[in-house]
Amino acid sequence: MNGAMSIAHLTINLHALASNWRALDAKTEVETGAVVKADAYGLGVGPVSATLAEEGVRKFFVAAAEEGVAVREAVGPEPQIFVFSGFMEGDNGLLYADNLIPLINSPEQFKRLQQAMPDRPFGVQLDSGMNRLGLEPADWAELRPEMEAMNPVVVMSHLACADEPDHPMNRQQLKTFRDMTDGVTAARSLAATGGTLLGSDFHFDFCRPGIGLYGGMPFVDAKPVVTVDLPVIQVRAVEVGETVGYGNSWVARRPSRIATVAAGYADGLHRAIGGGIDTFAGDQPCPLVGRISMDLITVDVTDLPEDPDRLRILNGHQTVDDLAEAAGTIGYEILTSLGARFSRGYVE
Numbered sequence: 423m424n425g426a427m428s429i430a431h432l433t434i435n436l437h438a439l440a441s442n443w444r445a446l447d448a449k450t451e452v453e454t455g456a457v458v459k460a461d462a463y464g465l466g467v468g469p470v471s472a473t474l475a476e477e478g479v480r481k482f483f484v485a486a487a488e489e490g491v492a493v494r495e496a497v498g499p500e501p502q503i504f505v506f507s508g509f510m511e512g513d514n515g516l517l518y519a520d521n522l523i524p525l526i527n528s529p530e531q532f533k534r535l536q537q538a539m540p541d542r543p544f545g546v547q548l549d550s551g552m553n554r555l556g557l558e559p560a561d562w563a564e565l566r567p568e569m570e571a572m573n574p575v576v577v578m579s580h581l582a583c584a585d586e587p588d589h590p591m592n593r594q595q596l597k598t599f600r601d602m603t604d605g606v607t608a609a610r611s612l613a614a615t616g617g618t619l620l621g622s623d624f625h626f627d628f629c630r631p632g633i634g635l636y637g638g639m640p641f642v643d644a645k646p647v648v649t650v651d652l653p654v655i656q657v658r659a660v661e662v663g664e665t666v667g668y669g670n671s672w673v674a675r676r677p678s679r680i681a682t683v684a685a686g687y688a689d690g691l692h693r694a695i696g697g698g699i700d701t702f703a704g705d706q707p708c709p710l711v712g713r714i715s716m717d718l719i720t721v722d723v724t725d726l727p728e729d730p731d732r733l734r735i736l737n738g739h740q741t742v743d744d745l746a747e748a749a750g751t752i753g754y755e756i757l758t759s760l761g762a763r764f765s766r767g768y769v770e
């Protein structure tokens with residue numbers, strides 16, 4: 423482990439990342455891109471994008487043009503970089519400089535494209551029912567001839583319920599997407615991680631997973647990509663009946679040893695994380711006790727043969743989705759909230 427020992431350490435396994443991409447790619451007959459928005463789901467867009475480009479990824483996706491700059495730097499001039507938010511006011515310079523491809527979401531954005539850079543590559547994002555981003559069916563029907571005449575690189579849409587394979591919304595959006603795009607000459611894409619797992623009907627010309635690459639559900643076979651090690655600041659003996667932490671929420675039922683570790687809700691280990699979560703000394707689980715504070719977490723280490731100098735909270739046994747479930751959220755939010763002040767290391 424490198425980095426200072428006074429703050430928690432986040433390790434990102436780039437082998438596992440590459441292996442997850444290959445595993446998702448192997449599930450389809452088509453090309454597989456990669457979504458690296460939000461700093462690659464919090465894991466570091468530079469190393470993540472460089473690793474995936476080396477693996478053969480040729481289509482990257484970011485949320486905003488600003489995020490594309492770091493991807494371009496990491497992957498070099500060849501791969502395509504698409505921007506989900508499309509062509510926002512003032513994006514011209516960024517889109518030009520780094521050769522980013524806006525995904526046009528509205529008639530206003532299309533007008534902006536025609537005025538500012540009619541000869542540059544672009545894609546079209548369609549709303550097939552999620553009502554979040556993309557051209558409405560009526561606007562698309564009206565603009566389609568003009569847009570198609572300009573040869574969009576891709577026409578895509580996004581599924582609202584793909585993490586629930588049996589949800590009727592999946593088939594409904596598939597039908598809407600087909601109705602809207604049958605006959606286009608552009609490449610088509612509908613599937614993120616969930617859609618990739620729904621089967622070939624959803625794959626079209628390429629898939630664009632995000633969360634599955636980073637070890638999250640709904641890709642159940644994902645290899646864990648992140649581990650988090652928490653340095654122990656001090657260990658104390660606690661008598662039966664004594665309490666630990668804010669609000670006295672934990673009471674010792676036996677003579678206990680309590681370790682205080684350096685991480686808390688300010689690091690994305692949400693205060694809402696309830697019972698059933700452990701930290702690990704090797705394979706030995708040690709339960710969290712008491713409330714999670716801003717910078718500190720307390721752990722029952724009574725059953726360890728000796729006091730640990732660090733404890734691991736994310737590993738192969740306990741994943742981001744386990745933490746998410748305990749906090750009442752999703753793995754995506756745990757990943758993207760993790761550790762702005764953690765030291766970081768990459769396994770290459």
Ligand SMILES: *Cc1c(COP(=O)(O)O)cnc(C)c1O
Pocket residue numbers: 457459506579580613614615616630631632633634
């Ligand atoms: C975030 C996002 C993705 C990737 O979704 P995952 O569920 O993380 O695989 C794909 N497409 C769009 C439009 C997105 O916003």
